[in-house]
Amino acid sequence: MDYFNSNFKDRLEDDTQGLPEGFAWEDMKDGIEEKMIAGRKAKRNRWWPLLLLLLITGCGGWMVASYFEKDIQVVNSANDKVYTPEIVEALSAETAEDKSIDNVEAIGKTETGTIVNTPEKESNINNTPKPLSQLPVDKPSNNTATNIKQQDGNSESSIEQKTNVEANLIQTSNKKIVEQKTSETNQKPKVIVATKDIFETRNKVSELTLLSKPISLLSNEFDYPVLSIGALSKKTIPPAKAQLSMAILGGANVWRNNLESIQNEDHLSGVLGWSVRPEVSLRKHKWQFTFAYQYDQLQEEFAYEGSTTVLEEREDVVVGNVVNSLTGASTPILKDTTINVTYIQRELKYNDYEVHHLDFSVGRILVEQRKHTLLLNAGLGLTLSFQGNGKRLNNLNLVDEFELRSAVNPAQLLSISSSLQYSYSINDRFSILTRVQFRQFLNSIALSSTDSMRPTVYGLNLGLQHRF
Amino acid sequence: MINTHIIETCKKGDKRSYALIYKSAAPYVYSIVRRYIEDTEYRKDVMQETFAKVFLNIKSFDDQKGPFKGWIRKVAVNECLLHLRSKSNGVLFVEYAAEKIEEIKDDSKLPTDLSRQEIESILDKMPNGYRLVFMLAVLDDYSHKEISKTLNITTETSRSQLVRSKRWLRNFLNSQHKRDMYGLL
Numbered sequence: 298m299d300y301f302n303s304n305f306k307d308r309l310e311d312d313t314q315g316l317p318e319g320f321a322w323e324d325m326k327d328g329i330e331e332k333m334i335a336g337r338k339a340k341r342n343r344w345w346p347l348l349l350l351l352l353i354t355g356c357g358g359w360m361v362a363s364y365f366e367k368d369i370q371v372v373n374s375a376n377d378k379v380y381t382p383e384i385v386e387a388l389s390a391e392t393a394e395d396k397s398i399d400n401v402e403a404i405g406k407t408e409t410g411t412i413v414n415t416p417e418k419e420s421n422i423n424n425t426p427k428p429l430s431q432l433p434v435d436k437p438s439n440n441t442a443t444n445i446k447q448q449d450g451n452s453e454s455s456i457e458q459k460t461n462v463e464a465n466l467i468q469t470s471n472k473k474i475v476e477q478k479t480s481e482t483n484q485k486p487k488v489i490v491a492t493k494d495i496f497e498t499r500n501k502v503s504e505l506t507l508l509s510k511p512i513s514l515l516s517n518e519f520d521y522p523v524l525s526i527g528a529l530s531k532k533t534i535p536p537a538k539a540q541l542s543m544a545i546l547g548g549a550n551v552w553r554n555n556l557e558s559i560q561n562e563d564h565l566s567g568v569l570g571w572s573v574r575p576e577v578s579l580r581k582h583k584w585q586f587t588f589a590y591q592y593d594q595l596q597e598e599f600a601y602e603g604s605t606t607v608l609e610e611r612e613d614v615v616v617g618n619v620v621n622s623l624t625g626a627s628t629p630i631l632k633d634t635t636i637n638v639t640y641i642q643r644e645l646k647y648n649d650y651e652v653h654h655l656d657f658s659v660g661r662i663l664v665e666q667r668k669h670t671l672l673l674n675a676g677l678g679l680t681l682s683f684q685g686n687g688k689r690l691n692n693l694n695l696v697d698e699f700e701l702r703s704a705v706n707p708a709q710l711l712s713i714s715s716s717l718q719y720s721y722s723i724n725d726r727f728s729i730l731t732r733v734q735f736r737q738f739l740n741s742i743a744l745s746s747t748d749s750m751r752p753t754v755y756g757l758n759l760g761l762q763h764r765f
Numbered sequence: 766m767i768n769t770h771i772i773e774t775c776k777k778g779d780k781r782s783y784a785l786i787y788k789s790a791a792p793y794v795y796s797i798v799r800r801y802i803e804d805t806e807y808r809k810d811v812m813q814e815t816f817a818k819v820f821l822n823i824k825s826f827d828d829q830k831g832p833f834k835g836w837i838r839k840v841a842v843n844e845c846l847l848h849l850r851s852k853s854n855g856v857l858f859v860e861y862a863a864e865k866i867e868e869i870k871d872d873s874k875l876p877t878d879l880s881r882q883e884i885e886s887i888l889d890k891m892p893n894g895y896r897l898v899f900m901l902a903v904l905d906d907y908s909h910k911e912i913s914k915t916l917n918i919t920t921e922t923s924r925s926q927l928v929r930s931k932r933w934l935r936n937f938l939n940s941q942h943k944r945d946m947y948g949l950l
Contacts, residue, residue, distance in 0.1 A: 299903075301931060301934070302903065304875070304877055305879075305903060305904060306904050308880075308881060308884060309881060309884060314881065316791055316792055316795055320795060320812065322784050322788055322791075325791075325809070326784070326787075328813040329813045329820070331813075333817045333820060336818065
């Protein structure tokens with residue numbers, strides 16, 4: 298046995314001295330109780346980083362969900378395909394009535410008439426994607442034409458009617474939906490800024506890093522839960538050595554384009570995408586240098602609009618008015634007839650982009666308390682590749698996929714990024730991370746020299762970190 | 766030291782058991798605190814902090830995992846280190862480049878009849894850089910890995926400091942022995 302174990306350790310263990318004066322229980326109990334109360338308070342205060350995590354996650358989740366929810370609403374409305382024959386019918390009847398009065402009066406006085414329907418059917422499909430702003434809105438129905446041919450005696454009166462009714466009402470309602478959507482998406486996202494108070498506690502809390510070290514030894518050896526620690530107002534000592542770590546993160550993202558020309562009714566901005574990001578970090582004192590590769594799957598959404606005109610048979614359509622020349626009273630002429638009805642159809646299509654970045658960032662540890670760390674990061678990114686595939690409607694109302702190579706700048710884009718990260722140490726080696734990330738492209742992703750398209754990407758990531 | 770029944774009643778929040786635990790464990794805890802905290806004014810404060818944490822966290826003590834004595838010793842040592850760190854502006858140990866020192870294990874001429882007071886007196890005379898590592902490693906059973914984490918130094922430094930501290934002790938004890946033998950000052 299080691300000399301010092303047998304002659305120092307064992308001797309001290311076996312021969313403990315009595316307590317000096319002033320250390321009796323009666324003298325100590327009040328002080329112990331006070332410190333217990335302080336310890337309980339400190340234990341309660343230990344939960345605020347978790348509340349902060351919930352706040353960050355909640356805000357990020359709300360940000361993502363708010364985009365997602367809006368898209369769902371519009372997708373649903375688009376999936377309805379806006380086929381509303383009742384509205385069309387009502388509108389066509391109303392329009393026919395208005396127009397037929399003028400026409401009949403212009404032709405002359407007619408007592409009766411026989412209407413002969415001429416079945417005619419034509420379909421006109423126009424699916425060229427164009428923004429709603431370019432479509433006529435609430436314009437008068439000038440395609441309505443009612444011709445009444447009168448034949449002699451008991452001759453039969455032939456009225457050929459050709460009515461084209463544009464479903465302005467539908468279009469108007471769609472317009473409203475899109476306008477509402479656009480106004481919502483145009484709102485700038487709120488940036489959550491940590492309050493000064495939170496960061497001012499840094500110095501106090503950082504002391505707990507040191508406090509945790511002996512405590513953690515205790516918990517390692519006996520596997521006890523960590524002990525409560527009173528708050529001390531001392532500065533922490535950063536690790537003397539540089540510490541290398543590796544992390545993998547993944548999560549959801551949304552993006553917005555700054556290009557005004559596409560922020561109209563047909564472009565519904567970013568929808569929910571995803572990202573994955575392996576990274577290597579080197580920590581020195583309170584600074585962290587990170588090198589990362591990031592893959593983003595971004596999506597954007599366009600509302601494509603097409604119109605289809607079909608000839609439909611309708612019952613009791615007002616095709617004209619007969620005016621009594623003596624009394625001046627008019628009687629509507631109702632007939633089963635065929636009219637042209639134009640349906641407006643909207644479809645939402647997605648463009649997918651695959652983006653590869655290399656990022657370098659510098660982070661500053663704002664708060665470090667035992668197992669909890671809050672890190673603010675800022676850096677520069679080089680986009681290696683930005684490729685995309687688009688989808689649009691063809692003439693048969695079917696979805697076509699096409700490459701966006703001709704429109705998108707394929708590489709060498711620069712971006713700045715920043716993030717706020719909360720990490721929780723599971724043990725000496727592993728931590729779980731949650732991070733709210735922001736990236737602003739500095740160059741245009743559009744190949745066109747006239748369009749400057751510098752999107753902003755927001756992300757919420759979760760991950761696992763391993764320290765070497 | 767303390768029977769499990771008292772610990773169980775303490776876990777249930779019986780304040781009468783606080784006094785029993787204190788009276789039983791306080792002399793042992795004080796002997797630890799005394800070793801680390803030189804300033805007698807602060808010993809009371811550290812003792813109170815130690816027992817406050819013991820009572821607050823006694824529910825986490827599991828006698829299947831180790832004796833109560835070992836657990837309370839860890840709490841006391843941790844509390845002492847916290848105090849030392851707070852009083853030294855966070856720096857407990859200044860690390861210099863570690864150099865390999867071989868330990869000479871010739872302890873045959875060293876005294877084996879040292880009393881507690883003598884040991885404590887010798888420890889008081891030991892340089893601070895040696896004493897802390899020596900106490901943690903030898904008297905409180907910390908591993909070099911634990912010491913390196915606690916003092917924020919490398920394990921190599923911890924090892925070399927321990928060897929140095931033992932060498933210092935051997936030299937001191939030998940010289941003391943010579944003085945005792947030959948009446949030298």
